[in-house]
């Protein structure tokens with residue numbers, strides 16, 4: 001089963017996301033890390049198919065963490081979706097400039113996020129089966 005890595009310092013937000021995965025039937029395992037410092041090493045070792053990145057993190061923030069991930073050949077191809085609780089003007093542009101492919105501002109529509117996650121995983125599965133068929 002594919003793993004999605006959540007980088008989020010707020011345990012309540014993390015458990016909301018966990019609920020989306022368990023109740024909405026998202027066919028992936030959710031791994032969770034609470035700081036940007038720990039995220040790059042964990043991403044290298046577990047190779048998630050997607051990273052959900054809270055932008056406001058203590059220490060290294062989500063933008064910087066994304067930049068670190070995008071500089072590392074071992075993690076740069078993993079898509080990063082930004083999630084932010086306190087959206088400020090220009091945040092989306094900054095997130096995209098740092099390398100985030102998608103941007104979700106809170107209050108998060110869990111249904112929308114769940115739908116996007118399902119679409120993403122479905123597209124991934126198709127790509128993987130195509131690659132398998134062509135080898």
Ligand code: MN
Pocket residue numbers: 008009010054055056057
């Ligand atoms: Mn936060």
